[in-house]
Amino acid sequence: MHIMSDHYVKVKVQLEQLKCAGVVVGDTETAEEQEQQQLQVVTDAPPLQPPQSPIHVSLHVRRDTSKCLATARTRSKSRTKYGSYDRSVTTRDASAAGQRLDNAPSLQIKGTGKVLQEKAEANGNVAAGDHTLKDTTSARSRDDANANNKPVKKRRPVTVDTSKAKTSLEALKISIRHLKWKEFPIGRRAACDIYWHGVSFHDNENISSGQVNKFPGMVEMLRKINLSRAVRTMQELFPEEYNFYPRSWILPEEYQTFATQIRLAKEASDSSTCSSSSSSSPRATFIVKPDSGSQGDGIYLIRDPSDLRTMATTSSSGSGSVSVRQVVVQEYIQRPLLIDKLKFDVRLYVLLRSLEPLEIYVAKEGLSRFCTEPYQEPSAKNLHRVYMHLTNYSLNVQSSNFVHSDSRSTGSKRTFSSVLARLAAKGADVKRVWSDVIALVIKTIIALVPELKVYYQAEIPPGKPGPTCFQILGFDILLMKNLKPVLLEVNSNPSMRIEHEAEVSPGVFEYVPSPVDEEVKVGVIRDTLRLMDPLKRQHTGAELEQDILLEAGHPVERAGPEGDQHLAAAALPSLCLKQVFPKYTKQFHYLRTVDRIAAIFLRFLGVKGTMRMGPTAFRTFIRNCKLSNTSFSMASVDILYIDITRRWAGTQDQSREAGMPLQAFVEAFFYLAGRRFKSLPLREQVLSLVEQCEAALGGQQQQGHHPEDRPRPLRISHAPQAQNSPALARRGQDFRLHQTLRPSPKANSDH
Known part of the structure; x- marks a missing residue:
């Protein structure tokens, strides 16, 4: 007598279920003999061979499982010797089962030679099917319905x-x-x-x-000196377009120039005062800003170069070394727009989403930060009154006159829209104000982008794995009496704090929520994340279109868990960030001349990760662009490189890298353009040389030069020639004050 294991008991139970399911296998005795045959095959496997081909059977699970189990217990008591294997399944049932289960997964029962064919469930069980041709159609219908209702894969959270x-x-x-x-x-x-x-x-x-959420080099580029240099370069090429930035001098390197210009301006003002009974303009005043200062630290007003404070500082390490503190001196705006007799500025948040291609968003709402003392024009008696002249929040919050308010339109910090509403009530054209502000933002970022690309490729060279970047910037803008915006500075790390310190009881200070800050800043951060959603970019075109509708506040029906997330997103407000570039590309693309020069500079850097051009690379640039001739030999090229590099080395001592930086290369490029196209104005000179270099380098790429002689390419944005530039037609006084924006036809206007 053979002892059965648990496995064989399971096999026997499955065979009994076949009988209970109604499979025709002959009479009871034959079935019992067949069962014993399968068991004997298992126990006496070595001397006996299993049947050559399995029998296809159809399973039908009946709800009366108790009967099946009882039958199984009864038959388990029967033991017979090995007998002949009976294949008495009727031809009709076998053929029906074969037609129905040809494509079904199979499960072979060990020791029986039979194959159970049906759909396998996720938990490993076998789902039994019907055994009649009539029920086959309904089973297939159920399968089709299940296929159509497949669960949608839930989108993972960002x-x-x-x-x-x-x-x-x-x-x-x-x-x-x-x-x-x-x-x-x-x-x-x-x-x-x-x-x-x-x-x-x-x-x-x-x-x-x-x-x-930070670009490499943004902190360095938005220091006062580097920002002034970038804008000054653009002012040389486009003086009318960049007249929104006050005149500035970098000290101490430009001290002599500053002192001379102030002396001449003072003499001219004195002579005009003597010739007329009343002065038509107030005496010039200047504001001094430390290069790396923030929150109003170290800012003061002067009227004469002799009023400058010492710029020498002693090292804090105790070595006794003395260094010169660099500052920027700017012309002070003496006639700003006043509200409630108070001077104020505007903090506007700008999202730089991408450098290549350039993509800029401007927040539809900003903050207006007010001084805490009534404004008076600068004089010798009030130059020291910072609460009157400086709008920095970190300074004015220390004043006893500072008013914390939960209202959007009152207090020392209000929303920009509330200020515009007051101006509109007085008849001001606020749409024109917004157009001028947007133009100022686009032009400023166009001035910064060339240097930022150099920083970016140095930090994340082509081919090196690295993150993509975006950044929220804080633009500080002052409105003049004629509503013309003036750029004060750009902050790489604008404060996103949504609470302020308040005295809740005498001598006890706590941080309490600031509703105005929360309204503006949370919206900017939230919608920045929505625009940078990495999973959203994987959607199909139809899904992306639905996302845009959702962002606009229009509900879109979707099935499944992912649809639930999108319906939840419909509860979010519409985007508070407005795309301004490339939306207005057509009006500002011609300003990207320096960006094209930077593309040429990057081609010849040679070593990945470097930010400065060596002498060999500079000679290669001259040779490949065919800029040398009998009157400008390669020896003259070397002298030019040494002269410009040496002068710029003293202005950027924070860099340990030797060579020619981008700003020095731009100066050399301007010099070469002046030599080659002497009869043209500076703008046309530079554009002509840019086009000549691009044509020469493009021809070399088509000829397939050796990779070492052909520096790696960077996508270059081609601007129209200056003769066709819309700037030449906009010379009137109205353009200097205001600019009307028109979206480009091909620009993305979804936002």
Whole structure:
């Protein structure tokens, strides 16, 4: 007598279920003999061979399982010797089963030679089917219905690393909750989709994928000196378009120029005063700003170069070394627009979403920050009154006159829209004001982009894995009496704090929520995340169109869990960020001349990760662009390189890298353009040389030069020639004050 294992008991139970399911297998005795035959095949496997071909049978599970189990217990008591295998399944049932189960998954029962064919469920069980041809059609219909109702894969939440967020943490947390994303406040070992840094790109050095909310080099580029240099370069080419930035001097290197210009202006003002009974313009006043200062630290007003404070500072390391503190001196705007007799400025938030292609968004709402003392024109008696002349929040919040208000239109900090509403009530053209502000933003970023591209390729060279970048910038803008906007500065790390310190009881200070800050700043951060959603970019065209409708506040029906997330997104307000570039590309693309020069500069850097051009690369640039001739030999090229590089080396001592930086290369490029096209104005000179270089380099690419002789390419944005530039036709006084924006036909106007 053979002892059966649990496996064989299961096999026997399955065979009994065949009988209960109504399969025709002959009489009971034959079935019992068949059962014993299968068991004997298992126990006496070595001497016996199983049947050559399995029998296809149809399973039909009946609801009366108790009967099946009882039958199984009864038959398990029967033991017979090995007998002949009976294949008495009727031809009709076997053929029907074969037709129905040809394409079904199969399960072979060990020791029986039979194959159970039917759909396997997810848990490993076998779902039995009908055994009649009539029921086959209904089974297939059920399968088709199940196929049409397949569960939609749930979209995973976007992951955000907030471990370096610092002061923007609270507004960022609220934004993540609104979007139903997943926050990692202490970071995680696996990569996140978005990394939110509080200061710079280098807050976290170990990022090789995802997106970071800081660009490499943005902190350096938005220091007062570098911003002034970038805008000044554009003012040389387009003086009328860039007249929104006050005259500025970089000290101490330009001290002699500054002192001379002030002396001449003072003499001219004195002579005009003597010739007329009353002075038509007030005496010039200047504002001094430290290069790396912030929050109003170290800012003061002067009227004469002799009023400048010492710029020498002693090293804090105790070595006793003395360094010169660089500052920017700007012409002070003496006639600003006043509201309630108070001077104010506008903090406008701008999203730089991409450098290549250039993509800029401007927040539809900003903050108006007011001084806390009534304004008076500068005089020797009030130059020191910072609460009257400086609009910095960090300064005025210390004044006893500062008013914290929950209202959008009162207090020392209000929304920009409330200011525009007051201007509109007085008959001002606020649409024109907005157009001028947007034009100022676009032109400023166009001036910054060339240097930012150099920083970017140095930090993340082509072919090296690294994150993509975006950044929120804070533009500080002052409105003059004629409503013309003036750029004060651009902040790489604008404050995103949504609370302020308040005295809740005598001597007790706590941070309390600021509704005005929360309204503006949370919206900017939330919609920045919506625009940078990495999963949204994987959608199809139809899904992306639905996302745009959702962002505009129009509900769109979707089935499944993913549709639920999109319906939840419909509860979000419409985007508070407006795309301004490439939307207005047609009107501003001609200004990207320096960007084209930077593209040529990047082609000849040679070594990946470097930011400065060596002498060999500069000679290669001259030779490949065919700029040398008998009157300008390669020896003259070397002298030009040494002269310009040496002069710029003293202005950028923070860099350890030797060579020619981009700004020095631009100066050399201007010099070469002047030599080659002497009869043309500077703008046409530079454009002509740019086109000549691009044509020469393009011809070399088509000829297929050796890779070492052909520097790696960078996509170059081609601007129209200056003769066809719309700037030449806009010479009137009206354009200098205001500019009308018209969207480009091919620009993305979804936002």
